[in-house]
Amino acid sequence: xxxxxxxxxxxxxxxxxxxxxxxxxxxxxxxxxxxxxxxxxxxxxxxxxxxxxxxxxxxxxxxxxxxxxxxxxxxxxxxxxxxxxxxxxxxxxxxxxxxxxxxxxxxxxxxxxxxxxxxxxxxxxxxxxxxxxxxxxxxxxxxxxxxxxxxxxxxxxxxxxxxxxxxxxxxxxxxxxxxxxxxxxxxxxxxxxxxxxxxxxxxxxxxxxxxxxxxxxxxxxxxxxxxxxxxxxxxxxxxxxxxxxxxxxxx
Ligand SMILES: NC(=O)CC[C@H](N)C(=O)O
Numbered sequence: 001x002x003x004x005x006x007x008x009x010x011x012x013x014x015x016x017x018x019x020x021x022x023x024x025x026x027x028x029x030x031x032x033x034x035x036x037x038x039x040x041x042x043x044x045x046x047x048x049x050x051x052x053x054x055x056x057x058x059x060x061x062x063x064x065x066x067x068x069x070x071x072x073x074x075x076x077x078x079x080x081x082x083x084x085x086x087x088x089x090x091x092x093x094x095x096x097x098x099x100x101x102x103x104x105x106x107x108x109x110x111x112x113x114x115x116x117x118x119x120x121x122x123x124x125x126x127x128x129x130x131x132x133x134x135x136x137x138x139x140x141x142x143x144x145x146x147x148x149x150x151x152x153x154x155x156x157x158x159x160x161x162x163x164x165x166x167x168x169x170x171x172x173x174x175x176x177x178x179x180x181x182x183x184x185x186x187x188x189x190x191x192x193x194x195x196x197x198x199x200x201x202x203x204x205x206x207x208x209x210x211x212x213x214x215x216x217x218x219x220x221x222x223x224x225x226x227x228x229x230x231x232x233x234x235x236x237x238x239x240x241x242x243x244x245x246x247x248x249x250x251x
């Protein structure tokens with residue numbers, strides 16, 4: 001019998017990639033995945049990306065990550081990868097995976113893997129970061145009371161339904177952290193700035209989880225997953241285990 005092998009990459013241009021690799025290492029050691037073989041890879045180059053069957057885009061700073069991706073020739077390979085293969089973006093990674101970014105920064109780029117609109121820094125500043133115990137067992141069996149960490153997190157503010165974007169969550173964002181910048185003579189705020197990317201994902205977008213205040217913090221579109229929070233910063237690797245079972249082995 002041949003063993004099915006998968007290579008799970010974690011984009012390692014910037015941000016919390018080591019934490020994801022550690023969690024994945026523990027997750028793939030679970031008894032119910034023993035029939036498969038897994039390699040985990042830090043991904044910095046197009047050659048490394050080409051070896052991957054799935055990719056995790058970590059949290060960090062989406063503006064820096066997109067800049068580094070451009071400088072290292074990774075932007076187009078990443079766009080091609082997320083157009084077809086399984087990918088999961090956490091926090092800044094969710095921003096990168098989106099097709100539309102609100103409250104963006106000049107020159108920031110999106111990968112367009114999911115047909116969703118995200119609002120950056122929707123919870124305010126770093127000091128307003130928080131933790132919440134969430135029950136994800138509706139979609140991830142057995143993942144209950146999971147400690148989610150939100151750090152200058154984005155929210156999903158709209159999702160594609162048919163030909164249109166439909167707003168999700170409350171109309172008014174919490175306390176968005178807005179910054180200003182110069183464009184020639186004009187002072188713009190980041191709120192004026194929307195970045196868009198083409199998206200070829202035709203699967204329906206599912207809202208997986210909203211906070212009690214209605215803000216949407218986890219979405220799925222086919223083989224793409226996006227979370228506003230950081231499961232790699234919890235002690236628990238059950239969310240990563242679910243990702244591997246559902247998105248890597250399941251596809
Ligand atoms: N923890 C995070 O990944 C923060 C995301 C950050 N606010 C950004 O826009 O990229």
